[in-house]
Amino acid sequence: xxxxxxxxxxxxxxxxxxxxxxxxxxxxxxRPLSRGATIFLSCGAVLGSFLLSLAALWQLISLPEGKRFxxxxxxxxxxxxxxxxxxAFSLDPISAVMILLVSGVxxxxxxxxxxxxxxxxxxxxxxxxxxxxxxxxxxxMLVLVLADNLPLMFLGWEGVGLCSYLLIGFWYSDxxxxxxxxxxxxxxxxxDFGFLVGIFLLFTAIAGVLPPERANEAxxxxxxxxxxxxxxxxxxxxxxxxxxxxxxxxxxxxxLIGLCFFVGAAGKSAQIPLxxxxxxAMAGPTxxxxxxxxxxxxxxxxxxxCRMSFLFAEAPGASSVIAWTGxxxxxxxxxxxxxxxxxxxVLAYSTVSQLGYMFLAAGCGGYSAAMFHLLTHGFFKALLxxxxxxxxxxxxxxxxxxxxxxxxxxxxxWRPTHLCFLVGVLAIAGAPGLSGFFSKDEVLLAAxxxxxxxxxxxxxxMGLATAGLTAFYMxxxxxxxxxxxxxxxxxAKHAIHEAPSTVTxxxxxxxxxxxxxxxxxxxxxxxxxxxxxxxxSLANFQAQALASAHVHEVPxxxxxxxxxxxxxxxxxxxxxxxxxxxxxxxxxxxxxxALAVPYRLLRDxxxxxxxxxxxxxxxxxxxxxxxxxxxxxxxxxDGVAVLGTARSVQRLASHGLKYAQSGLTQSYLVxxxxxxxxxxxxxxx
Amino acid sequence: xVVPLTHVIGLSAILFAIGTIGALTRRNLVxxxxxxxxxxxxxxxxxxAFARAWGGVEGHVFVLMVITVAAAExxxxxxxxxxxFRNRDSVDVEDVSLLRW
Numbered sequence: 001x002x003x004x005x006x007x008x009x010x011x012x013x014x015x016x017x018x019x020x021x022x023x024x025x026x027x028x029x030x031r032p033l034s035r036g037a038t039i040f041l042s043c044g045a046v047l048g049s050f051l052l053s054l055a056a057l058w059q060l061i062s063l064p065e066g067k068r069f070x071x072x073x074x075x076x077x078x079x080x081x082x083x084x085x086x087x088a089f090s091l092d093p094i095s096a097v098m099i100l101l102v103s104g105v106x107x108x109x110x111x112x113x114x115x116x117x118x119x120x121x122x123x124x125x126x127x128x129x130x131x132x133x134x135x136x137x138x139x140x141m142l143v144l145v146l147a148d149n150l151p152l153m154f155l156g157w158e159g160v161g162l163c164s165y166l167l168i169g170f171w172y173s174d175x176x177x178x179x180x181x182x183x184x185x186x187x188x189x190x191x192d193f194g195f196l197v198g199i200f201l202l203f204t205a206i207a208g209v210l211p212p213e214r215a216n217e218a219x220x221x222x223x224x225x226x227x228x229x230x231x232x233x234x235x236x237x238x239x240x241x242x243x244x245x246x247x248x249x250x251x252x253x254x255x256l257i258g259l260c261f262f263v264g265a266a267g268k269s270a271q272i273p274l275x276x277x278x279x280x281a282m283a284g285p286t287x288x289x290x291x292x293x294x295x296x297x298x299x300x301x302x303x304x305x306c307r308m309s310f311l312f313a314e315a316p317g318a319s320s321v322i323a324w325t326g327x328x329x330x331x332x333x334x335x336x337x338x339x340x341x342x343x344x345x346v347l348a349y350s351t352v353s354q355l356g357y358m359f360l361a362a363g364c365g366g367y368s369a370a371m372f373h374l375l376t377h378g379f380f381k382a383l384l385x386x387x388x389x390x391x392x393x394x395x396x397x398x399x400x401x402x403x404x405x406x407x408x409x410x411x412x413x414w415r416p417t418h419l420c421f422l423v424g425v426l427a428i429a430g431a432p433g434l435s436g437f438f439s440k441d442e443v444l445l446a447a448x449x450x451x452x453x454x455x456x457x458x459x460x461x462m463g464l465a466t467a468g469l470t471a472f473y474m475x476x477x478x479x480x481x482x483x484x485x486x487x488x489x490x491x492a493k494h495a496i497h498e499a500p501s502t503v504t505x506x507x508x509x510x511x512x513x514x515x516x517x518x519x520x521x522x523x524x525x526x527x528x529x530x531x532x533x534x535x536x537s538l539a540n541f542q543a544q545a546l547a548s549a550h551v552h553e554v555p556x557x558x559x560x561x562x563x564x565x566x567x568x569x570x571x572x573x574x575x576x577x578x579x580x581x582x583x584x585x586x587x588x589x590x591x592x593x594a595l596a597v598p599y600r601l602l603r604d605x606x607x608x609x610x611x612x613x614x615x616x617x618x619x620x621x622x623x624x625x626x627x628x629x630x631x632x633x634x635x636x637x638d639g640v641a642v643l644g645t646a647r648s649v650q651r652l653a654s655h656g657l658k659y660a661q662s663g664l665t666q667s668y669l670v671x672x673x674x675x676x677x678x679x680x681x682x683x684x685x
Numbered sequence: 686x687v688v689p690l691t692h693v694i695g696l697s698a699i700l701f702a703i704g705t706i707g708a709l710t711r712r713n714l715v716x717x718x719x720x721x722x723x724x725x726x727x728x729x730x731x732x733x734a735f736a737r738a739w740g741g742v743e744g745h746v747f748v749l750m751v752i753t754v755a756a757a758e759x760x761x762x763x764x765x766x767x768x769x770f771r772n773r774d775s776v777d778v779e780d781v782s783l784l785r786w
Binding site for chain 2 (some may be wrong): 663
């Protein structure tokens with residue numbers, strides 16, 4: 001069943017080794033590599049990973065369908081009682097898609113970073129340090145994706161969180177960046193807690209049904225999947241005070257485990273209520289936003305849900321929660337993206353919204369739609385971020401779209417920066433034929449047909465509305481940046497220049513991928529037109545690894561109607577943007593004035609940060625400071641325990657014991673004698 | 686004539702008591718040292734007596750040790766007393782109670 005592939009380990013280990021080399025040279029020896037050596041090693045390692053990934057995919061495809069599974073056990077790792085986990089990697093269809101995305105987009109972004117960081121360095125040591133973190137991230141992400149068991153996946157999960165923290169706060173001398181990094185880390189910890197609890201629950205349940213001699217396999221994905229049917233129907237009793245929950249007092253264990261896993265996924269993939277860190281994560285350098293906070297790391301949650309799809313398919317309650325959270329996040333974040341003025345913030349909220357789409361699909365049982373959208377989003381969102389980075393470079397670190405405009409005059413539409421950005425905008429808006437169109441349709445179709453999810457038509461409606469909003473805010477962004485009158489200062493106008501070729505080349509490649517990636521998952525509907533059998537090669541390829549429950553076939557007529565609805569809503573959004581920002585540029589201000597209250601609410605991001613601050617952070621800080629620090633630590637531990645002991649000894653000695661020290665030799669002698677007598681008396685009984 | 690063990694132990698106890706009382710009550714440092722010497726020898730006596738009664742040699746060995754240590758102690762003790770007398774013109778213990786609260 002498992003085919004050994006002993007070089008699988010080198011896919012993550014190549015970048016890992018380079019990151020370690022950088023770490024030793026930078027951290028221990030304080031001798032950073034030169035620019036050339038950094039580029040050679042770092043980009044070379046990711047290139048190596050990418051080539052190995054391609055070779056591994058080739059190996060995988062050459063296996064017969066249904067048995068596509070490659071494994072590589074490196075070393076035993078943890079062993080404690082019945083629990084054990086190995087350092088082992090495994091490749092199956094969904095991880096194969098992921099490693100290609102991670103190493104492929106990762107490679108492009110490494111190359112892009114060469115040109116970008118040259119223009120954006122704030123201290124001389126930054127260059128190797130940046131690439132060290134990028135390599136470490138690539139390593140962690142590949143470990144996460146390729147992990148054969150849950151603990152190893154968790155290791156990669158934590159690793160990408162750490163790299164996210166390090167890279168958001170890359171320019172740590174600016175306090176705000178350091179704060180944003182810490183915020184991302186702390187919010188992610190909340191999710192990680194849920195993930196860990198889920199792992200523990202699942203381990204106890206699985207280890208309970210496995211024979212003792214095989215209990216050590218209880219964390220291996222393949223094994224969990226094989227024995228999961230044994231615990232699928234297991235239920236647990238909820239405590240009385242949770243009696244108000246739907247389905248109480250008896251829950252399926254799978255539902256509880258699934259919810260715990262989803263808490264982890266919501267943290268990593270920035271879903272309500274844990275999405276607040278992602279917009280602030282834009283404090284990091286733009287290539288980081290593209291790689292970590294758009295294309296790869298934030299999709300880890302979706303990947304995890306798909307990896308555990310056999311569990312979620314048995315947990316309808318958890319799936320409904322996922323679908324509704326995803327749908328709500330998609331719509332919610334899309335409304336926020338409408339009014340952002342920072343070019344990266346628009347894209348950040350857009351990322352949150354698109355991640356919501358993926359969860360919407362996964363929650364509705366459309367795991368392959370979720371993976372498809374993950375892939376296409378990885379391409380077009382990386383493209384948009386890199387394009388935004390090129391714009392930011394062209395304008396010398398201006399991120400405010402209110403100070404852009406009219407860039408078309410300096411960078412006409414046929415220049416790579418402009419053209420690629422346009423392709424990205426069209427792809428995410430769902431222009432027919434481009435990748436976003438196909439994947440978004442799959443997501444909406446999954447929501448439309450998910451009859452087991454309560455209110456699935458509402459979810460579909462939310463998804464459709466989001467599609468319209470997405471088209472609107474993306475075209476707004478494009479028009480505000482490239483069209484209209486230039487709003488930058490005159491001095492800045494003359495300095496506008498296009499980015500170097502290391503920046504534009506990845507853009508072009510990503511643009512091609514964004515345009516064409518949809519063909520990998522071409523729905524059968526279009527396949528029939530073009531007379532291609534099994535046109536949805538991505539879904540067919542991944543079918544082995546994903547649960548296929550709850551996929552309802554719908555007539556092609558319905559599918560066409562749905563696609564038409566999505567396209568018309570998107571066109572409506574785009575036309576509105578055109579009307580507001582090109583045709584009647586004075587309208588947006590009037591509109592904002594007329595709708596002052598909702599506009600203020602959106603500009604303040606629904607005051608969610610303030611709400612969290614008031615309800616969660618402030619009380620926590622107050623308790624930490626007043627109770628734990630000033631109370632427990634200062635008063636109790638320091639005051640009573642440490643100083644109290646010292647003070648009472650001092651008081652006892654200075655008021656009583658000191659009189660024993662009389663200075664008279666003979667009084668000491670008396671005491672000695674009494675003591676000796678006492679000892680002898682005791683010994684004699 | 687064999688002296689019974691109890692007699693020797695009794696003598697040892699009397700000597701020890703005399704030494705103790707002397708050490709505790711006299712003010713003259715030289716006399717205190719002599720009293721301590723008396724206590725040591727009382728103990729030596731009981732060691733020898735027991736060794737003889739039970740036919741071991743450990744008692745004898747201990748006595749030799751005690752004599753050696755006592756000799757050293759007297760040398761140091763008398764040295765301190767002489768030095769004290771040179772500095773303070775007194776060998777009274779009550780005059781040297783400086784190390785006190």
